[in-house]
Amino acid sequence: MMKPKTLFIIIFATILPVMGFGQFKVAPLGNTIYEGVFTGNGLLGTMTYLSGKKSVRIDIGRTDVYDHRANSEDKLFDKARLSLGHFDLDLGSAIVQSRGDIHLKEAYAVATVSTDQGQIKVKTTTLSNDNIILLEVLKKEFKGKYTLNWVADSAISPRMKFSYTQKPKRYLANPAGKNGQEGHIKYYEQALTAGGGYTTAYLLRSTKDTDTYVVTVGYNQKSTDFTQQTLAYLLKFGVREINAGLKQHRQWWTNYFKASTLELPDSTYQGFYDMQLYKLASATRSDKPAMDLQGPWTSPTPWPAYWLNLNMQLAYSPTFKANHLDIANSLIQMIDQNKDNLRLNVPEPYRYNSIAVGRSSAPDLWSPVLLQKGVSLEKASDGDKELGNLVWLLHSYYQYYRATLSRDVYDRLFPLLKEAVNYHLHLLEKDQNGKYAIAVKTYSPEYSKGFAYNTNYDLSILTWGLKALLELDDERGGNDPLHAVWKDVLEHLVEYPQNTDGFMIAKDVPYDESHRHYSHLMMIYPFYDVNWDQKENRELIEKSIAHWQSKKQWLQGYSFSGAASMYAMMGRGDAALASLDVLLNKYVKANTLYAESGPVIETPLAAMASIQELCLQYWNGILRVFPAVPSKWKDVSFNQFLADGGNLISAQRKNGNTVAVEVKSQYGGTLKLKLDMLNPIVKIQGKGKYTKQEDGLISLELNKGAIVAIRESK
Known part of the structure; x- marks a missing residue:
């Protein structure tokens, strides 16, 4: 006779549907x-x-x-x-x-x-x-x-x-x-x-x-x-x-x-999502070149390169939840293979301990950044003045590590992130208030007046980099000689510039003209440093997003995928879907490609990530299941989405209610879950334990291989 908890697991596995892939039609051909x-x-x-x-x-x-x-x-x-x-x-x-x-x-x-x-x-x-x-x-x-x-x-x-x-x-x-x-x-x-x-x-x-x-x-x-x-x-x-x-x-x-599946009740979004999954593996593989802006599909373009201040980061953003580290690995290999050029990209005085990358490059990642104390760059190109690109690119590397918990990946990531942050540290100075400020002007991508002091682009990226370094170092005992420096800078970094309209572009630079890039809002997304759990920041988040979206002239496709992800973080699935509707109806082409003067691959893939975030999010140490499902999507399910810590998550929602969640722990560890179940029943196969907290969270401590099945009490 089967043990009861084993029976529960088997029954649970049978209620999650398997996606059936069909055909994507383009009629007529153009x-x-x-x-x-x-x-x-x-x-x-x-x-x-x-x-x-x-x-x-x-x-x-x-x-x-x-x-x-x-x-x-x-x-x-x-x-x-x-x-x-x-x-x-x-x-x-x-x-x-x-x-x-x-x-x-x-x-x-x-x-x-x-x-x-x-x-x-x-x-x-x-x-x-x-x-x-x-x-x-x-x-x-x-x-x-x-x-x-x-x-x-x-x-x-x-x-x-x-x-x-x-x-x-x-x-x-x-x-x-x-x-x-x-x-x-x-x-x-x-x-x-x-x-x-x-x-x-x-x-x-x-x-x-x-x-x-x-x-x-x-x-x-x-x-x-x-x-x-x-x-x-x-x-x-x-x-x-x-x-x-x-x-x-x-x-x-x-x-x-x-590897993973997603079932949506909307045929348009189902077809779109499936196409992005197909597109990813058509464009790159673990042992193939990283995705540039075109993939294998070329057309006349002014963008015949890799763009590193948004495009690559967005293109790879859906690979993690989709459980396709095989796809993400092409980016990881590209970074690992070009460490020497990353060092050559910084000015000579900083090369002994720093690395960086500018706006665009060939596959060799040679793209100098000219920022240096005491050197005027008013006449340099904007791409040569972007400070944070590499640290943001390493955010993808960090997600790759957190999905694998591999010692080998850690040993490659940590020195890269350390040296990328070092370049930022070289450019800091304490102001009269004891705050660390960026002592040179840097450029906030895409904004015409974005060459300024203390851009929110660079402050949010640096904040994430410092937090990640402290966390990674703590995993190994917190013994790095720079640990105290990172902590001091993080605690005393100048505040994000803001005014009555919300977050500004930079110190003394308000957001006052249309801006497609959300470079000034990255503390909200993708870094979640300012997030919806912080009730004191909710008004600031709302007005910042609203002010950004109110100036519509230069908004482009990824402006709406970015807004959708921010709305999803707020738990506003209907607003997120409305933003994605604009993207799909106005910007995405008949076969789901996308163009701005030429083919650019990242925006539909960023929308794929936004769709995933309606179903699963991880930030502020909490994994959130179905946090922002649109009200008209009554039945939604996903299988084997990959989450932080290498956990594989499956879940099903029927008639607007979450009815089943499964967690497979590949490596063991702790996990906090936030569900919308009123009275969840938790069963664990393998070694592990759980506690239900007063705030509705379920805290899990699992050994490697443990499987947790959660369902709503009837």
Whole structure:
């Protein structure tokens, strides 16, 4: 006979639904990447859409193809992401109807196009475990003839094509690319001035009803025989190898989608959320390059780089709750691999113990910050004056650590965060009131008057960094020589500048013009330093958000995802949903991509995080289950969301009431839970204990492997 508590766990597991992934439809297809259907494996990717009246266009991208010239002030040109090109599928007759479908579970896309010569389908699959794209032309119902040609893009920084960007005085073009053929393989070879180059190669295998183009892209920064390497790789993939690759591809995606699930009662938001989950694994993987602004899907853009003062942080924000540390690891690796450049980014006097990163960079994270005591920077670019970017980037690293509790991750994170905060400490001075203030002007991102003293951007980031260092050091006994310094600075740091409208941009700089970035409100979100548990700060929070949102001229998509997350922190699910509605209806494109002058990947992914925060939040030491579910979402459930301490959380809400919560402790430890259950019954499988506190919290002390099941008493 089963023990009662074991039976309870098994029964609980059966009431949580398993998400069934379907198709995401784009109908009709349009003439931009924002109205196309896409695939990716974290390195290679495809985007299929229309081109003119009788052609289908299939863009091919590779995420690590960056120019790699020596460091210069013109890094957005000399180290820019390069666009490869596209296949042009000329149908020879006018297109009268089209639609696109992304099959999420199997991770392939189909463009269905009708002409007066019949219907043709273009199916694209980017194999998960191989650098191979299958471009299949399904021609059974097509009576006409088509042609497929590769159209290469020039190997030039896309930023050169935008009139409002400041171009270098001299820009040496890369050599012209050239077409070639070796046996059945056609290819396009592009050498680079800095060395190496890239090659797009493909061959055709046909049956009666299907033409299959097997495509790969090779890239090498040093070798001169990169083309031969690419051709040799392509030749390894015969029919047997491709079939094996497809089997592995399907299994990989099946495993990926099992990691966590979210069930929403709104089909629009369900489809949007599922697409972001698909998009994450299409854009990057644990062993692939970190996500830049484009992912594998390129388009003319002034942003051919990594942006480090918001974009990367937002792009990776949903990976943790989604239980996809495999995705987050691409960012962690990028930071670890470029520590030397992070040190070179600070002025020479501080390099002995400090690191930093400026606004934008290539994958090498070389992006100098020029802030230095006694040095005037009035004429320097704004991106060279942003102090807090690296510490904010390390907030993602910190979340990664808290999700793993890995000693190895700790040992890498702690010195990075320590040296990033050191740069801030070098720039502090005590004022006449005994308060530490930032003694140089720094720049608050995106605000025209944001070059000022004591920006809230930098103060909130520094506050979080100091708190994190003290916490991390306390885990190992609090013996770091700088422990007392961190504590002293934290206790005596100058207050966040504010006025009658709420938080200001900086000292003597009120928020008085529209501002898309919430750089002046980061103490509210994502750091929760000023939060809704602090009743004395509620009026300040409300008026700060309201004043920010009242100036609408320059608000953009992530302005509304940020506001949604702040409303969620306040427990206002309806307000959060209203903000997300604006984002989805006004800014998100037909296929859930997003653009500001060019593709920028972060905003829809930030909205994914906002949706997660309606269901689960952790701040102020408390894990909050269903803290801000919109009133019209009566039935919501999620499985295996990853929370602080490596806890896996599942929960179900029916008819507007939370009916079940499960906590799986992967590593053991303590956890405080806040639920909306009136009389919860708690059962623990494994070793652990709990206490119900007067404030309605449930405090858990669990050993590794313990499972807690909580349900409402009937």
